[in-house]
Amino acid sequence: MRRILIMAALCMAAATTAAAQTQDWSAALAAKLESKASKTVDVNLDQSMLKFASSFLDQKDPDQAEAKRIVANMQGIYVHNFEFDKEGQYTEEDLAMLRAPLKEPVWSRIVNVKSKEEGQNVEVYFKKEGNKFIGLVVIATDEKSLTFVNIMGPIDPEDLAKLGGEFGIPDVEIGTDTKDKSKNKDKSKDKTTDKDDKDKSKDKTKDKDDDSKGDEL
C-alpha cells in the first residue's frame, strides 16, 4: 500500500512538473502581452490530446503519416499567438523574458533568421538531453505579431518543417522552399542567419541553415 502511495505521489509530482514546464515562461508574459494585443490565440495540445488526434491521421496520406510518426512520442504542443494593432506593442524586454529560460547548455539556438525588409524574425531553440533533442521552442515575430511555440518531447530538427501547418503550428519553412530561389536572392541581402549550436545538431541542420538565407519565412 505504501509503495502504491509513493508511486502515486511520484506520478503526481511528475505531472505537476510537466504542467509547470509548459507554462513557466509563457504564462508570466502572457497577461502583459494580452493586455496590449488586439487578438490572442492559445492552442494547447497535451499528450492525451495528441495521442487522440494522431489516431485520426490518415496513414495513407504521406504528410499525415509523417506527422503521426513525429507526434507519436511527443508530450505536448503549445502555441501562443499575439496580434497587435500597431508596431512596438511588444518590446525587446518582452522577448528577453521569453528567451530567459532558453539558456545553454540545456537549450541551443539553432536557427536565428532576421529579415529587415519584412521585419520578420524566427528563432528556433532545441532542448538537449545527451545527444537527443527533447524539446523545441520557436519564437516568430514580425512588426505586429508574436508567436511562441513550445513542443515538448523528442523531435528531430528535420521534422520541424514537416510539422508546420499541422496542429496549429505556423508553417515555418527553413530551407525547404526551392521553388523560387531567384526571387529570394535579393531579399537574402537583408537577412542574417546565425548558427549557435556547437555539436551534432550543427551538422544536421547546416544545410537547412545555409539554404534559409534565401528563403521566405
Next chain:
Amino acid sequence: MSRRGIEILLVIALAMPCLASDREFKSVVSAIETEYNTKHMRIPMLKLATFGLHVAGTPAPSDMKLAVFEHLDLPPDASTGEIERKINSAMGGGWHPLVRVKARDEGQFTLIYANTDEKKMKMMVIVLQPDNATVVQVTLKESDVKKWIKDPKILGDNDRDNEKDKD
C-alpha cells in the same frame, strides 16, 4: 439486494458518463447566468433538429447541447478574468482547455474544451460577445475531428467565415 435494486444501480452506473458530461455543461451555463445576471434561452426541438440532419444525411454532431444568452449589454473591453476562472473551475476532470481566443476589437472571447474517449471527441465551445453568449457542447464524429486536426484554430476563429461572407 433485490433484482430490481441491482437493475436500478446498473442503469445509474451506465448513465453516469452522460450525467457527468451534462454536469459540466450545466455548470458553465450556470456560471454565465450568475456572472452576467441573465438566463439562457430555451431552444425548442433542438434534439429533433439534430436527428433531422442525420436523417437527411447532412454532417452533424451526434449529440448537441446549446445555450444562448441574449442582451448581455457588456462593454467591449469588459474583463473576462473572473468568468474564465469560473468556467475553468466548472470543467471537471477529463476536459482539456484546447483553444482560447480573445479578440479585443470585437469584444469576443472564445474558449474551447475537449474531452476525448476511444473514438469520439466531445467539445464544448463557449463564445462570449458584448451582446450575447453561446455555449455549445457537441460530440464529434471522426470526419469532423479530421477537419479540426488540420487547423485547430478554425473552431475558435470566425474571421475566415466573415471573409467568405464578404466575398
